[in-house]
Amino acid sequence: MLNRTDRRDGRRENENRAEMGRGLSSEDRSTADNTVETAGWLRFFKSNYRCSHLDLIEVNAAGTKKLETARYIINPYVQPYRTWAIFLHFLVVYSAWICLYEVGFVEVVKGDLAILDNAVNAFFLIDIILTFFVAYVDQSTGEVITEKRVIASRYIHSNLLNDILSTLPSELIRMVIPTEPFIVSLLSLVRLYRLRRIDIFFAGLEKDSNRNYVSVRCVRLIAITLFAAHFAACIFHVIGKKHVEKNGRSWLQEVPINSGVLYRYVLSLYWSITTLTTVGYGDYSPVSSEEMIFTIIYMIFNLSLGAYLIGNMTVLTVDRTRRTKEYRDNTDRAIKFARKNGLTMECREQILNSMQLTYRADSVGFEYEDIIKNIPRALKKPILFSLFSEIVKKVYLFENVSEEFLFQLVAHLKPRYYPENEKVILFNEPPAEFYIINSGEVGLIADPNGTTYDEKLVDGDIIGEIGVLCNRPHRFTAKTMVMCKLLWMDRISFLDLIKTSIPDGSIILENLFEYMRKNRNKTVAENGLKYFKYLLGRGKSDLPLSLHFALNIRDYVLMQKLLKDGLNPNETGKNGVSILQTAVVTGDKDCLLLLLEHGADVNHCDIEGSCPLWEAIQKRDEDIISLLTDYGANFVNSENVSSYACKAIKYQNMELLEDIVKYSGDLSRHKGMSAPREMAMALGNVKFISFLIKSGVNPDIATTDELGSGKPDKRPIVVVSPPPSKHMTGIASGSRTYTETAMGKRPVTLSSSSTFDPSAASTSASAGPGIDWTGRRFYIRVIISYRDNQIIRSLVVLLPRSLEELLRIGGQKFGFNPIKVLTKEGFLIDDIKVIRDGDQLFLSDDR
Structure with a gap:
């Protein structure tokens, strides 16, 4: 909603913005008004009630209950002011009745009647003052005017004089104009001008959808x-x-x-x-x-x-009787038509049942076509999406398609009601449209002359999709078993929609093909699969085909034809996975060779860093590995060698690690190779560490220390035992060294020298940073506390390498000279090796 405020240069500025549509230019105002209506339209369609007939300006204004107004300006749509207006309507009715009564039956207004008249006039006098501060809607532009000067000017030039005259008490009129009491009573008829409020009130009630x-x-x-x-x-x-x-x-x-x-x-x-x-x-x-x-x-x-x-x-x-009359007239015409053309009784009953169902649906508020056609297109899509999206998502044909495609699809769906035993699709009928069952049950009959249902479809099932997509006559008869509500869409619109979204079209085709392959014994898919392959093999399909679809259905001829027609051999799917990588995963060597011959990128990586060669190495498929390497596949320029090596070390797979090194060239040229080496050291596997160092991995740890100095960290690495895993089998028992401490078995540290020697490991399991089993660096943090006059002061620090260093840090932080470290239970700590990550320690200077 637009709002006009005061500016020094006198120009209008849209400053206060309501929740929808405010602050737009005059060209976009209609779009803002449509947006304000969306919530109301959604409520209408979900409850099947009649819509409001308020015009856009009134709907927009009435919906702006949170209108931001200037100081001392009253929002006319807030509840207190609306209550005040309703109270004035009762006073208007009384005023209109009493002024005529006084003219006809009362000679001089006095006593209680005069007091009551003056009290009513006082309320209207208050309303005159309030009107100078009430915002109003400009009917020509739809703006809510909140500028005091403009509000006052409009009121002065419109209703102010009449409102003042209608508020003057009869005593004052007799004092100013000394004349007969009858003349004074006639002058009081100006109060009838207040009836304009009642006319506006009734006009608003007639437009209110909550009133009959x-x-x-x-x-x-x-x-x-x-x-x-x-x-x-x-x-x-x-x-x-x-x-x-x-x-x-x-x-x-x-x-x-x-x-x-x-x-x-x-x-x-x-x-x-x-x-x-x-x-x-x-x-x-x-x-x-x-x-x-x-x-x-x-x-x-x-x-x-x-x-x-x-x-x-x-x-x-x-x-109120128009629809009934139209129904009767249409029924009479249908009966005359059936009799004149000699239609069978079954056809007559179907025609009458269909007409009766349409009349019943319209009578209870399902006038879909009458309402939808009058809504702007920008509002139709969100309304239809809220109505049909849930049932459309249940249809197998639209599984895994994008939300954007569903948003476009539901905009073309139209509901249609069918009575019981109504034929929806006839045998050998051309595929003009398909149907989605919103509610009810539909039976399929394969025999053209049969009456027994071969298959029953329920909510969320689709009818006629094979005929629409394959462009072949329907090979069954579809008949309703109960009263049904079906959503239908014509074939031309559906194919046009698929062509605008090739990836979603491929998903739809894959869903269809997979359904026909899994349900060969069903009526719908019995002959569809062969005919579908027949069309694809001869290129007679009107559908947009992709290489992924051809690969998924294992159709080498179709892929060859698509590549010959100019499709990109580097076509990617979800998460950037290339068609070549998919062919490696599926193991389809014929399609793989065909793609390589047409120039597919053998070193393409998806968003997760995987590439065709890496997939082939993991599968241990030597034929595919050889085929890829012949066309130039390697890890020389790959940025993911480090992650590949970490995976190989994690699963203790030396063959995988050897293949990575084999196709990576000089490992010293690759970034991040210290992570695999550190993971191998954390696992304590001498064989893996020696292999990496011999392959060119730098033996020094090139990570920064906890102080952020950027220099290599030369301190020993703490080896932390990894959790048990089914992938970590075959580790030598001597590859990990433990030391007995007061806390039980604890892992020892390993030196970061160029030659790995477990005997040179330090026994300080808590000194400095550590490397966990995933290769990530961590530090042991402790809470040091000091009791100062019944107040406990605490600080989180990194655990140093000795108790003396810990006491020195505590003395600097707390400003005293501690001499011992205690646990929170009061036990004395004399060795830093018994301190664990997260322990709370108390420093004391009590000797």
């Missing part, structure tokens, strides 16, 4: 009728009263002299209603010429009012 339109319209017509009768009764009485005061003839002469005001009001209203309804009993009738003239004018007015009432009631009645 017929009921609101009837209440409005009744209110107009009663007000006209009240108006005529008051005027007719005042004319007769003036004649009686002048000793003239009047209809009031037939009324008892001592009758009260209420009795005379009832008689006047009785005369007004009998005249309005053209009954005219004649017991009370005009006598004087003035009364007759007024009666003539009133009867002419009644003709117009009667025509207005009858016309409105006719429209309401006809509108």
Whole structure:
């Protein structure tokens, strides 16, 4: 919603932005209005209720309950102000009734009636003041105006004068204009101007989808009728009263002299209603010429009012019965058509059942076509996606397709209702469309003359997809077993949609092929597979084909044809996996050779770093490895050699590691090769470490220390036992050295010298950084604490190499000279080797 604020140069600026659509240019305003409506439309379709008929400006404004207004500006759509407006509507009804009553039956307004009138006028005076601060909607632009100067100017030039005149008390009018009380009462009729509020109120109720339109319209017509009768009764009485005061003839002469005001009001209203309804009993009738003239004018007015009432009631009645009449007319025409053309009784019943189901669906609010066609296209897609996406995702044909494709697909789906025992698809019918079962059950009959169901389909199943994709007549008859709601889409639109998204089209074809291959005994797929291969082999398919699809169905001829037609031999699929890498994984050597001959990149890596040669080495397929290497596959320029080597060491596979080194060239040229060496040292496998060092891996650890100095870390590496794994079998028992400590068996450290010697390992299991079994560096952290006057001060530090160094660090941090280290239970620690990662230590200077 747009908002206009005050600026020094007088220009408009969209500064306050509402939740949807605000802050847009005039060209984009219609798009913003459509966006505001989306939530309401979704609620309508999900609940199948009728939509609101509010225009865009009113819908947009009414939805802006959180409108950001300037200071002292009232948002007209907040609940407090709406409650105030409804309260004023009751005062308007009272004011309109009492001002006519005072003219006709009260000579001088005084006493309690005057106090009540002044109280009502006071409320309207407050409303006049508030109106200077209430934002309003500019009907020409749809802007919410919140500028004080503009609001005041609009009110001054429109309704201010009439509102002030209608608020003036009768006592003040008599003081300013000393005249007869009757003239003063006539001047008070200006209060009828307030009735414009009631007209606006009823107009809003008629547009409110939460209110019954017929009921609101009837209440409005009744209110107009009663007000006209009240108006005529008051005027007719005042004319007769003036004649009686002048000793003239009047209809009031037939009324008892001592009758009260209420009795005379009832008689006047009785005369007004009998005249309005053209009954005219004649017991009370005009006598004087003035009364007759007024009666003539009133009867002419009644003709117009009667025509207005009858016309409105006719429209309401006809509108409620229009669909029934259309249904009856269509049914009669269908019956005449069936009789004239000699259709069988079965065909007649199917026609009538279909028409009856359509009428019933429309009667309960399923007017899909009537509603959807009037919604902007930008709003249709999110609405339809919320309606149909869940059922479409259940269809096997659309498994693993992208959300974007589903978003486009559901925009073309249309619902259609079928009664029980209705034929949806006929045997040998051309494939014009396919159907998705939203609800109900559909049976398939393979025999053209049969009546027994060979297969039953339920919610989420699809009908006719093979015929649509293979462009062949349907080889079955589909018939509803119960009342069904089906989603259908025509073949041309579906093929056009597939052609705009080649990857999703390939997935759909693979899903179809896989379904036909797994369900050869089913009615739908029995003959479809052979015909599908027949079309693909001769290139007669209208579908966009890919190399991945040809590989998945193991069709060498189709792949050869696609490559000859110019398809890219480096075609990639999900996660950047190339078609060549997929061929290696599947072991299809014919397709692999065909791709290599057409120039496929043998060293292409996917986003996870895997390449065709690496996949072949892991499979230990010497034929494929030889074929790839003949076409130049190697790891010389690969950036993933280190990760390959880590995997080989992790699974203790020396053959795999030897192949990596074999196809990598000089390992000293590859980055990150210290990680495999460190992992091998963490596992304590002398054979792997020696092999890596002999293959050119730098024996020094090229990682930075915990201080971030960037210099090589020359400290010993702590070997931490890896968790048990099924992949870590065959490790020599002597490849790992343990030392007995107070804490039990603990792994020893290994020196980082160029020659690996377990005997040279240090026994300081806690000194400095460590390497875990995955090759990642870690540090032992401890919490040192100091009790200072019942306050415990704590600090997290890295564990140094000795207790003396730990005491020195604690003294510097806490500002005292500690002499011993204690556990949190109070036990003395005399060896740093018993300290573990995460321990809490207390420093003490108590000797």
